[in-house]
Amino acid sequence: xxxxxxxxxxxxxxxGLGGEDRADLRPxxxxxxxxxxxxxxxxxxxxxxxxxxxxxxDDAFARDPEGCxxxxxxxxxxxxxHVLVAGPAxxxxxxxxxxxxxxxxxxxRLGIPSVTAMFPENPGVQLYRRQTYIVPAAETTVGxxxxxxxxxxxxxxxxxxxxxxxxxxxxxxxQGRRVNVVMAQPAAERAAAMLVxxxxxxxxxxxxxxxxxxGWRAAPALTNVGAAHIALVTEGGIVPRGNPxxxxxxxxxxxxxxxxxGLDRLSSEQYECIHGGFxxxxxxxxxxxxxxxxxxxxxxxxxxxxxxxxxxxxxxxxGTTIETARRFGREMAEDLLKEGVTGVxxxxx
Amino acid sequence: MKLEVAxxxxxxxRVGRDTMLRDGVLTVALNDLRALLCQDARxxxxxxxxxxxxDAVRVVHVLDAVEPRVxxxxxxACFPGxxxxxxxxxxxRTHRLAGTAVLLAAEMPPVSGEVSHLESILDMSGPAAAxxxxxxxxxxxxxxxxxxxxxxxxxQAAAQQASLRAADYLxxxxxxxxxxxxxxxxxxxxxxxxxxxxxxxxGSDGLTHTCHVCGQAAAAMVxxxxxxxxxxxxxxxxxCYPFASLRNPTYSYQNHPPALALYRRHGRSVDFRGxxxxxxxxxxxxxxxxSAEYLGLLAETLGADGVVxxxxxxxxxxxxxxxxxxxxxxxxxxxxxxxxxxxGDDGSDVGVVDRAPEADAIVSCGNMDxxxxxxxxxxxxxxxxxLNAGEVGFAGLPTEAAMEAPxxxxxxxxxxxxxxxxxxxxx
Numbered sequence: 001x002x003x004x005x006x007x008x009x010x011x012x013x014x015x016g017l018g019g020e021d022r023a024d025l026r027p028x029x030x031x032x033x034x035x036x037x038x039x040x041x042x043x044x045x046x047x048x049x050x051x052x053x054x055x056x057x058d059d060a061f062a063r064d065p066e067g068c069x070x071x072x073x074x075x076x077x078x079x080x081x082h083v084l085v086a087g088p089a090x091x092x093x094x095x096x097x098x099x100x101x102x103x104x105x106x107x108x109r110l111g112i113p114s115v116t117a118m119f120p121e122n123p124g125v126q127l128y129r130r131q132t133y134i135v136p137a138a139e140t141t142v143g144x145x146x147x148x149x150x151x152x153x154x155x156x157x158x159x160x161x162x163x164x165x166x167x168x169x170x171x172x173x174x175q176g177r178r179v180n181v182v183m184a185q186p187a188a189e190r191a192a193a194m195l196v197x198x199x200x201x202x203x204x205x206x207x208x209x210x211x212x213x214x215g216w217r218a219a220p221a222l223t224n225v226g227a228a229h230i231a232l233v234t235e236g237g238i239v240p241r242g243n244p245x246x247x248x249x250x251x252x253x254x255x256x257x258x259x260x261x262g263l264d265r266l267s268s269e270q271y272e273c274i275h276g277g278f279x280x281x282x283x284x285x286x287x288x289x290x291x292x293x294x295x296x297x298x299x300x301x302x303x304x305x306x307x308x309x310x311x312x313x314x315x316x317x318x319g320t321t322i323e324t325a326r327r328f329g330r331e332m333a334e335d336l337l338k339e340g341v342t343g344v345x346x347x348x349x
Numbered sequence: 350m351k352l353e354v355a356x357x358x359x360x361x362x363r364v365g366r367d368t369m370l371r372d373g374v375l376t377v378a379l380n381d382l383r384a385l386l387c388q389d390a391r392x393x394x395x396x397x398x399x400x401x402x403x404d405a406v407r408v409v410h411v412l413d414a415v416e417p418r419v420x421x422x423x424x425x426a427c428f429p430g431x432x433x434x435x436x437x438x439x440x441x442r443t444h445r446l447a448g449t450a451v452l453l454a455a456e457m458p459p460v461s462g463e464v465s466h467l468e469s470i471l472d473m474s475g476p477a478a479a480x481x482x483x484x485x486x487x488x489x490x491x492x493x494x495x496x497x498x499x500x501x502x503x504x505q506a507a508a509q510q511a512s513l514r515a516a517d518y519l520x521x522x523x524x525x526x527x528x529x530x531x532x533x534x535x536x537x538x539x540x541x542x543x544x545x546x547x548x549x550x551x552g553s554d555g556l557t558h559t560c561h562v563c564g565q566a567a568a569a570m571v572x573x574x575x576x577x578x579x580x581x582x583x584x585x586x587x588x589c590y591p592f593a594s595l596r597n598p599t600y601s602y603q604n605h606p607p608a609l610a611l612y613r614r615h616g617r618s619v620d621f622r623g624x625x626x627x628x629x630x631x632x633x634x635x636x637x638x639x640s641a642e643y644l645g646l647l648a649e650t651l652g653a654d655g656v657v658x659x660x661x662x663x664x665x666x667x668x669x670x671x672x673x674x675x676x677x678x679x680x681x682x683x684x685x686x687x688x689x690x691x692x693g694d695d696g697s698d699v700g701v702v703d704r705a706p707e708a709d710a711i712v713s714c715g716n717m718d719x720x721x722x723x724x725x726x727x728x729x730x731x732x733x734x735x736l737n738a739g740e741v742g743f744a745g746l747p748t749e750a751a752m753e754a755p756x757x758x759x760x761x762x763x764x765x766x767x768x769x770x771x772x773x774x775x776x
Contacts, residue, residue: 178774187771195545277665322702323693
């Protein structure tokens, strides 16, 4: 037999230990293949073995994924392997989530690549498709042999150092990544052809797909602004001179809040603009052009707002990735709410 | 208005005693050209070097690329308003050297604020060469250095003049010679076919982002119509320097890819009516909206059925692009858009920062965040150290070193006029 060593993960059902009644099974390991692992081993065609099978109940995993992963890592540690295979999970939701997470988190801990298989609509796909490879499977176990054939081949290649790149050709579900390629025609040619198709009523496919709507809803308006606790927030990159927290001018990865307690003005001696996306000469001359502290203090004195928060929140919004921006928003909102802020004036550039 | 563009192919570029073109070999007398360019009192000196396809050469501080072109009928120069005049522009006969470019490489004086120059690299071999079309050209690198005490604008003007004059000097070898090919450009009637335009939004923001339209800076421009033949004669000269890969070099305006794509379909599948130019990176929503609506109105006035719209610049410019798309689509004018993506290192982020619901036909010029590996090079041309090294993690590395870098530092790799075949695949 060849020397490819495969570690296999299955749930309680595919391990033959029971159905829903045993879904609380805690992690355990069996030597060699179990359940579908036997067919998987066969399909490796003499090039390798399933050296061990990790088993965990779907409910046990769902309730305590970190504990189970720790236990599984411990159980796997004495059986080195070249690649981890999980499932196939078909359209079983909890099983798919477990397979995905085991691949995403256990395999890196063991230092090996991973592959799983599930029905494209399994919730495990959206969550884990980027962190492992998910071979498309049928909805039910009717597709077991065909899926395991694909998985066996995939696992063998992964163990050999293969880096899959093209979902349609390499046989895995798209990972939601966009990869540069050199195309047959220059972009302008493609744009002209697309326009002719659009005008002629023939089908075309946009190279950048329609945006997913986030479905954000604005919070209800403040009913009594004169009593509100307002904070100033900006992505305009106004920071204390010297940028003590080293917020990046482009693709920022952090935000900070700075005290303005007792301050009526932001002086250009003490504050600077580090935003990398525009000519900051005007703003460095007068930081109020981005953070209007002077005017808001007047509003506070005139009781047009209740109070101004003693901190302003700052980052740089230049080439910020959407994921990072979402994180900033969530973290800032949490902090603002903790401080009792009910309304924000956000200045953007 | 008919323009004949006569092409002279350059297969190889060499240094020699006299400047001439023979059997596809362009020989350049570097000292003669240097002496010509140094007549400009603003320049302290000019270094001129070759960068040929396949060389283990890295060109740094690349600002612009210019295709050598000259007017032979009427006799004169291209680049109206900067070198030539409006009288010669857009008609008659123009000679071009194909397969070659003047690359302008210079370290510009620092400007206030953070929009200082970003490094811009062109490797003539290795993985990066596949991404930039200029790696496949026989390049003459013109690297001016400026005298002390000049303002940014004075340096920028001097650098621009040096590149245009070098392009003119090279193209002059073709005067009186028979070309390898001629293409005639005229927009005759094309009844019954959909009327289409190309629209390009020119980036303008502060000193480091602008273009010159027939010599006029784009900052205060109202959208306008320009005949594509005038573009081919150098009607737009680039001085807009966003991330290196996004740049639309002068070369790309001279060979305006959307205009050429539509011109070559004129009379067959479209009735091409011209090119609209507008400004992008307007600072306020009011200004963005006004300019976009004006562009839509202009397209409607011209009776357009469809427009290919491209942008210049980065995130802000994308908003201008989407507003222009909306302004056209809401007037019943269909659009396709050209844009870069910033989808993150691993391509998993959303690549566009703004969308209009009407933007349903978008061509991608590539993800500028994707990382590539640059091998070490034997020779570095155009500068001796990195610009803004910290920005992309080059600090401490010699300029010829091997390194990993995001695609956005490679000159014109994701150029948004769409002359590059780089695109994106969903994986």
